[in-house]
Amino acid sequence: MPETRLTFCSLCESFCGLEVDVEANRISAIRPDDNHVVSRGYACVKGTRFASVQHSPDRVTEPMKRSGSDWQPISWEQALTEISEKIRQLSADHGAQSVGHFVGAPGGANLLAPMFRGDLFKGIGSNRMYGTGTCDTMNKFRVNGDMYGSPMRLAYPDVDHTRFMMILGANPMVSGNTLYHLPHAIQRFQGIVQRGGRVVFINPRRVESARNAEHHFIRPDTDVFFLAAFCNELIQRDTVDHERVAATMKNFAQLQASVAPWTAERQAAVTGIAADTLRDLVSAYAAADGAALNMATGVNQGRSGTLCYWLLESISLISGNFDRKGGSLIGEGILDFAMLAKDDPQMRLGFHREDGLPTVSGQQPAGMVAEDILSGRVKAMIVEASNPVLACPSPDGRLEEAMASLELLVSIDWFRNETGNLAHYILPATTWMERSGMPYALQSFSATTPTPYLYAAGPVLEPPPGVRHEWWIYTRLADKLGVTLMGNRFISGFLKLAARLAHTPLGRWVRVPEMLISGMLKQAGQPSLKKMLQQHPHGLRLPDNDGDNFLGTERVLTADGLVDLAPTDFVEAFSASVEALYAQELHNADRMKLIGKREIRRMNTSSANSAQLVKEKTNYAYIHPEDAQRCGVVENDLMDVSSEHGRITIPVRITDEMMPGTVAIPQCWGHDKADGLRHAQQHPGVNSNRLAGDGVENIEALSGMSHLSGILVDICKSTTIAAAS
Numbered sequence: 001m002p003e004t005r006l007t008f009c010s011l012c013e014s015f016c017g018l019e020v021d022v023e024a025n026r027i028s029a030i031r032p033d034d035n036h037v038v039s040r041g042y043a044c045v046k047g048t049r050f051a052s053v054q055h056s057p058d059r060v061t062e063p064m065k066r067s068g069s070d071w072q073p074i075s076w077e078q079a080l081t082e083i084s085e086k087i088r089q090l091s092a093d094h095g096a097q098s099v100g101h102f103v104g105a106p107g108g109a110n111l112l113a114p115m116f117r118g119d120l121f122k123g124i125g126s127n128r129m130y131g132t133g134t135c136d137t138m139n140k141f142r143v144n145g146d147m148y149g150s151p152m153r154l155a156y157p158d159v160d161h162t163r164f165m166m167i168l169g170a171n172p173m174v175s176g177n178t179l180y181h182l183p184h185a186i187q188r189f190q191g192i193v194q195r196g197g198r199v200v201f202i203n204p205r206r207v208e209s210a211r212n213a214e215h216h217f218i219r220p221d222t223d224v225f226f227l228a229a230f231c232n233e234l235i236q237r238d239t240v241d242h243e244r245v246a247a248t249m250k251n252f253a254q255l256q257a258s259v260a261p262w263t264a265e266r267q268a269a270v271t272g273i274a275a276d277t278l279r280d281l282v283s284a285y286a287a288a289d290g291a292a293l294n295m296a297t298g299v300n301q302g303r304s305g306t307l308c309y310w311l312l313e314s315i316s317l318i319s320g321n322f323d324r325k326g327g328s329l330i331g332e333g334i335l336d337f338a339m340l341a342k343d344d345p346q347m348r349l350g351f352h353r354e355d356g357l358p359t360v361s362g363q364q365p366a367g368m369v370a371e372d373i374l375s376g377r378v379k380a381m382i383v384e385a386s387n388p389v390l391a392c393p394s395p396d397g398r399l400e401e402a403m404a405s406l407e408l409l410v411s412i413d414w415f416r417n418e419t420g421n422l423a424h425y426i427l428p429a430t431t432w433m434e435r436s437g438m439p440y441a442l443q444s445f446s447a448t449t450p451t452p453y454l455y456a457a458g459p460v461l462e463p464p465p466g467v468r469h470e471w472w473i474y475t476r477l478a479d480k481l482g483v484t485l486m487g488n489r490f491i492s493g494f495l496k497l498a499a500r501l502a503h504t505p506l507g508r509w510v511r512v513p514e515m516l517i518s519g520m521l522k523q524a525g526q527p528s529l530k531k532m533l534q535q536h537p538h539g540l541r542l543p544d545n546d547g548d549n550f551l552g553t554e555r556v557l558t559a560d561g562l563v564d565l566a567p568t569d570f571v572e573a574f575s576a577s578v579e580a581l582y583a584q585e586l587h588n589a590d591r592m593k594l595i596g597k598r599e600i601r602r603m604n605t606s607s608a609n610s611a612q613l614v615k616e617k618t619n620y621a622y623i624h625p626e627d628a629q630r631c632g633v634v635e636n637d638l639m640d641v642s643s644e645h646g647r648i649t650i651p652v653r654i655t656d657e658m659m660p661g662t663v664a665i666p667q668c669w670g671h672d673k674a675d676g677l678r679h680a681q682q683h684p685g686v687n688s689n690r691l692a693g694d695g696v697e698n699i700e701a702l703s704g705m706s707h708l709s710g711i712l713v714d715i716c717k718s719t720t721i722a723a724a725s
């Protein structure tokens, strides 16, 4: 008889509650947990079919070492000894900064790994830590730091009380949202409409989330003009809460001056959003009793992601919609992570690079990895939970070439993915089914959730004997490299001893993850992990956040306690760049622009190997019928898409969901070399990141974000003979 265990899906930030039937350490069924305090019976197909990933025959279950194209299993002791010796040697020969780290999206969802990886690199003395955070959200952390004094002060929309919600550059129904928690988003948006409110999507594609909602097309990468005009229009109408602004904020006049030239008419010429539409949206926003704005990945990945988020937050702040019920809120987590991490140098904005690009929340730009390696600055790289070779810009395959030239490349992963293929070692890690955990730091500690809750889970499955937790891997490396963890020799000594003993018979007496999670819960005045699991197996609902608990309080972590409406760097970048970008937009109005497209059955590159999820052999390029007619293609024809960085050939799909002038290609495909992922290799598709650029000129300088959305491209019918059908 199977036993039913509870956990939360860690694949996306919805963290849906799941019921998992387990028999003989294998999953026999996964169902949504009807009683989970927030997700309440919702889960998507990636969660309910996770067994196909968990029990994949391609899973790496022992450390592997590459010799040429041959992979051999080796012992953990051998792997960690060789890796640490190489790190020591490269550090001695080329300096500690020659040792890099790269973390992917799942690394952010892992509650404990960040503490250990951060400490290891502090100890090694390198701040060359990169990650795909500079492909999705670092612009927001930059803005939070400059406006509120901490990257972790992250506002979220009060979805369940708002009367007007406008969403730019997100598709929550497919993505499960980012940086705030909203499982089953569509149901919650419907609630707004049922209360007599309005939900508006601003997006170059009429996305799944917008099918039954109001939607306006926007030309990709022009949101900065739309938001500047929106902000200006509000100020012109004097819909400004002057009292609150004067008491809790500063530099309103500079904000006002920056946006002053941006009228509804000027933005209309490049965004495609009519001036009257913008004015109507401003009126509805101003009139609503609680209005919330949200922007996400599609805007973040443009050339002005930081400026857009600055404007979006400013609109909310000056209009009185910030820190109020039905507007935007700043959560109070069980631990005040922002306060605790305030003095951590890895959390502060840093400028460690020769080219002046920033380190935001500990991350350097993913778009600089190829150049840093090829120029000899970086010689070794540990990649955790990522597949940068496909997920990051790689003009002409440059990133692959760079990764392959490293003297040491280690991939900590469940599988040998395309990046792992180039590695010298693969270190197999536990899945979220095999570890204790809580929803990641932003939700548990910053409470970026309209329904505050606490959830903890124990392991659902025993990991295969050769597989290890990340905390263990980093602690063993720290031990071998003589690095102190947690800034405390006593605690460090204890952790190292615990790691040495973890896989001996004594190991079950010191379970580090469970101790750490219990410690955090206790520090927050909450029940221990054991009690949480017994008393609140479906999660514990915490009190609602009613707002009015941030502005003017000590929670604003800027030096003077005031929110900065016009940080100098933003004002300067705005005045230096926006007019020139506007001129470019007018000049390029007839050209096509490329955007991405997330698919419900795929999670970045990492569900590509699931036969239960991926049935299609390829991804497609989606275009509007007018564009199809112009370049003479019909459904399934092969089309060449080229940018100044590269060219790909891909079958076409024609749909009026697309804004004319825009082509959408699902990213993170291109698995033709994935011989460690057999299903993926037979369903390879095409990698759109060959069309993206890397290096300083393709990186947004304020936050290090890669320019991945709104890339200028040309399309034409391919002369390649085979059609896709």
Ligand SMILES: Nc1nc2c(c(=O)[nH]1)N[C@H]1C(S)=C(S)[C@@H](COP(=O)(O)OP(=O)(O)OC[C@H]3O[C@@H](n4cnc5c(=O)[nH]c(N)nc54)[C@H](O)[C@@H]3O)O[C@H]1N2
Pocket (backbone or CB within 6 Å): 012, 013, 105, 136, 168, 169, 170, 171, 172, 174, 175, 176, 177, 178, 202, 203, 204, 205, 207, 218, 219, 220, 221, 222, 223, 296, 297, 298, 299, 302, 595, 596, 597, 598, 599, 600, 601, 602, 603, 604, 709, 710
């Ligand atoms: N199924 C699935 N879920 C996922 C993922 C996945 O791969 N698959 N990935 C996860 C990850 S890592 C992340 S970061 C989140 C991201 O979650 P979201 O932030 O919701 O990101 P996307 O779903 O990519 O939606 C971005 C939207 O922006 C639109 N867009 C593109 N360019 C522009 C623009 O210039 N302006 C405007 N206004 N809109 C634009 C696109 O059409 C698209 O609908 O999703 C997570 N969830």
Ligand SMILES: Nc1nc2c(c(=O)[nH]1)N[C@H]1C(S)=C(S)[C@@H](COP(=O)(O)OP(=O)(O)OC[C@H]3O[C@@H](n4cnc5c(=O)[nH]c(N)nc54)[C@H](O)[C@@H]3O)O[C@H]1N2
Pocket (backbone or CB within 6 Å): 103, 104, 105, 106, 107, 110, 132, 133, 135, 136, 297, 384, 385, 386, 387, 388, 390, 391, 392, 412, 413, 414, 415, 417, 429, 430, 431, 432, 470, 596, 597, 603, 604, 605, 606, 607, 667, 668, 688, 689, 692, 708
């Ligand atoms: N053009 C374009 N490119 C994009 C995007 C886009 O919108 N457009 N989106 C970007 C975004 S937002 C992101 S986040 C990146 C995604 O790119 P990545 O962050 O690199 O994520 P994945 O491609 O899913 O690779 C994750 C790897 O981690 C492994 N893994 C999963 N969980 C764990 C774990 O717990 N531990 C360990 N050690 N390994 C684990 C998986 O097996 C997989 O091999 O792609 C970016 N690329």
Ligand code: SF4
Pocket (backbone or CB within 6 Å): 009, 010, 011, 012, 013, 014, 015, 016, 042, 043, 044, 045, 046, 047, 048, 176, 183
């Ligand atoms: S929406 Fe799907 S992928 Fe995201 S947490 Fe829920 S089940 Fe997992």
Ligand SMILES: [Mo]
Pocket (backbone or CB within 6 Å): 105, 132, 135, 136
């Ligand atoms: Mo992401």
